[in-house]
Amino acid sequence: MSAPSTGAPRRTPLYERHLEAGAKIVEFAGWDMPVEYPTGVRAEHMAVRESCGIFDVSHMGQIETVGPQSLQLLQRLLSNDVSKVPVGGAQYSVLCNERGGVLDDLFSYQIDPGRYLTVTNAASHERDLAWFQAHSASEGFTAHVRDRVGDYAMLAVQGPLSREIVQAVSDAPLPERMTAAMRRLSGIEVLVCGTGYTGEDGVELLLDPIDAPALWDELCHRGAVPAGLAARDTLRLEACYHLYGNDLSEQRNPIEAGLGWCCEEQTGFIGSDAVAAAREQGPAQMLVAFRLEGPGIARQGNQVVGGGVVTSGTLSPSLGVGIGLAYVPAERSSVGSRLEIDVRGKIRRAVVEAKPLYRKGP
Amino acid sequence: MAEASYPEDLLYHPEHDWARIDDGDPALATLGITWYAQDALGEVVFFDPPAPGTEVHKDEPYAEVESVKAVSDVVAPFTGEIVEVNESLVDDPGAINEDPYGAGWLVKVRISDPSEREQLLDADAYSAILV
Numbered sequence: 001m002s003a004p005s006t007g008a009p010r011r012t013p014l015y016e017r018h019l020e021a022g023a024k025i026v027e028f029a030g031w032d033m034p035v036e037y038p039t040g041v042r043a044e045h046m047a048v049r050e051s052c053g054i055f056d057v058s059h060m061g062q063i064e065t066v067g068p069q070s071l072q073l074l075q076r077l078l079s080n081d082v083s084k085v086p087v088g089g090a091q092y093s094v095l096c097n098e099r100g101g102v103l104d105d106l107f108s109y110q111i112d113p114g115r116y117l118t119v120t121n122a123a124s125h126e127r128d129l130a131w132f133q134a135h136s137a138s139e140g141f142t143a144h145v146r147d148r149v150g151d152y153a154m155l156a157v158q159g160p161l162s163r164e165i166v167q168a169v170s171d172a173p174l175p176e177r178m179t180a181a182m183r184r185l186s187g188i189e190v191l192v193c194g195t196g197y198t199g200e201d202g203v204e205l206l207l208d209p210i211d212a213p214a215l216w217d218e219l220c221h222r223g224a225v226p227a228g229l230a231a232r233d234t235l236r237l238e239a240c241y242h243l244y245g246n247d248l249s250e251q252r253n254p255i256e257a258g259l260g261w262c263c264e265e266q267t268g269f270i271g272s273d274a275v276a277a278a279r280e281q282g283p284a285q286m287l288v289a290f291r292l293e294g295p296g297i298a299r300q301g302n303q304v305v306g307g308g309v310v311t312s313g314t315l316s317p318s319l320g321v322g323i324g325l326a327y328v329p330a331e332r333s334s335v336g337s338r339l340e341i342d343v344r345g346k347i348r349r350a351v352v353e354a355k356p357l358y359r360k361g362p
Numbered sequence: 363m364a365e366a367s368y369p370e371d372l373l374y375h376p377e378h379d380w381a382r383i384d385d386g387d388p389a390l391a392t393l394g395i396t397w398y399a400q401d402a403l404g405e406v407v408f409f410d411p412p413a414p415g416t417e418v419h420k421d422e423p424y425a426e427v428e429s430v431k432a433v434s435d436v437v438a439p440f441t442g443e444i445v446e447v448n449e450s451l452v453d454d455p456g457a458i459n460e461d462p463y464g465a466g467w468l469v470k471v472r473i474s475d476p477s478e479r480e481q482l483l484d485a486d487a488y489s490a491i492l493v
Contacts, residue, residue: 024404040405041430230404230431295452297408297428315407315430344426344433346410 012058013153013209014216021226029122031059034228044227045234045317048198052159054224055232060154061125063132065116067143073136074116081264085110090178090195093262094254096271101250104128105242107195109180121244125149153212157224158202165222166203186218199239199356234314238358240289246300247311247325256283286333289357290350292322298341304328305340318358366397369463373479374488375439391440394467398492404429406458411447420478440478446470
C-alpha cells in the first residue's frame with residue numbers, strides 16, 4: 001500500500017470518530033485529519049499540558065527494516081549511531097542527502113533483534129521509502145525494506161496523566177521514555193513507545209487499524225481529551241521540536257538546524273562528509289527560538305530584518321505571547337539577541353530565547 | 363456563539379464582513395466579521411486595530427484578525443474613515459467568536475459614499491453564498 005499523490009485524501013481508521021466529535025477536518029499531506037475539536041485549540045493544548053490529550057497521528061508512515069544487515073543499512077541512512085539502539089530502544093535521527101540536506105526527521109525503534117521500525121512524516125514517506133529501497137539495493141546490503149504505511153494506526157497519548165491513564169488498561173508496566181515494548185491494552189496488541197512530540201511525558205501507540213476505534217474510545221472514556229493537529233503544532237513549537245517542511249528541508253543541514261546532537265559523522269552515513277564540514281566551518285545561519293516582546297504573531301515566511309526567516313510561528317497558548325523558530329545569522333543567534341521581524345509590513349521586536357520555550361514548572 | 367446566525371438588520375460583504383448602519387446617522391457604520399468568518403478562523407487570539415483616522419477602501423483589507431492557526435484579512439464593505447475602534451478586543455479578542463455581531467464589533471466608519479450599500483448583500487443573499 002502507498003499513499004496516492006493525487007485523488008481523494010486518505011482517511012484514518014478514526015475518521016468517523018472525529019466527525020462524530022464535531023472536529024474540523026483539513027487535508028494534511030494527503031490525509032483528512034482533525035485540526036481541532038469544538039472545544040478549540042487552546043483547551044486541547046492546555047489539556048495536554050495539565051492532564052492528558054490523545055492525538056490520532058495515523059497519517060504518519062512506517063518503514064520496517066529487517067535482515068542480517070538491517071543495522072548496517074540503517075547506519076548508512078540515518079544520522080545517529082544506530083548501533084546504540086538496544087532491542088526495545090528508540091532513537092531520533094535525520095535522513096540526509098549527499099550534500100547534508102535534510103530529507104526527513106525520524107524515530108526508529110528496534111522492535112525485535114535486527115528488526116527496526118522507522119516512523120516517517122506523512123509528506124515525506126514515499127520519498128523516504130524510495131531512498132531506503134534504492135540504497136539497500138545499490139549498496140548491496142542483505143536487508144529487506146518493507147513499506148508498513150497503512151498497517152498501523154498510531155495514537156499519541158500525551159500529558160502528565162497520560163501514563164496513568166494508559167497504565168490502567170495495560171497488562172504490564174509501560175515502557176520508560178525512549179523505549180518501546182509490546183503490551184496488551186484493553187486486550188489489544190499494541191506497540192507502546194515512550195516517545196512524543198509535545199514536551200510532556202506520554203506514550204505513542206502503534207496498533208492494528210481495526211482495533212484503533214475501540215482503544216480510542218476506551219482512552220477517551222478514561223479522560224484523554226481528543227486533540228487535533230493545531231494543538232500538536234502549538235505544543236511541539238513550545239517544546240522547540242522541528243517540523244519537517246517548516247524548520248527542516250533539503251536546503252538546510254542538521255548543524256544549522258541545531259540537530260548536530262543526533263549526527264554521528266564517524267558512522268559514515270550518507271551526507272556525513274557534508275555534515276562534518278558544516279560542523280567544522282560553523283554555519284552561517286542558525287535556527288533559534290524566539291519570543292515576541294510585544295503583541296502580534298510572527299508566521300512562517302516572515303523575514304528577519306538584516307537576514308533570516310521565520311520557519312514556524314504561532315501564539316503560545318501556555319505563555320500567551322507570539323513564539324517561533326527562525327533561521328538567523330549565526331552572530332545573532334545567541335540567547336538574548338534582539339531580532340526585528342517583518343510581520344506583514346509591521347516590524348515586531350523579538351528576543352532569542354533558550355530552547356525549549358516552554359519548560360515544565362517544578 | 364455555537365450556532366450560525368446572520369441577523370436580518372445587517373448588510374453583508376461576500377468576504378464575510380458585516381456592516382450595521384447607525385439608526386440616527388446613515389453615514390455611520392459599525393463593521394465586523396460574520397459568524398462564518400470567525401468559525402472558519404477558529405479562536406481569535408489577536409486583533410491589531412487600525413488607528414482612528416485611517417482611510418479604508420471598499421473591498422480592500424483594513425485590519426487583520428488572527429487565530430492560533432492563521433491570519434485573516436478583514437475587508438472593508440464601505441469606503442470611508444475609521445472614527446472609532448473596539449479597543450476592548452485588544453485584551454479580549456475572543457469576543458469576536460463569542461459575540462461577532464455585538465461585543466465583537468471591530469471599527470466604526472464614517473461612510474464617504476452611502477450608495478455603496480447597494481452593492482452589499484442582505485442576510486438571505488449572504489447565507490445563499492455560504493451553501
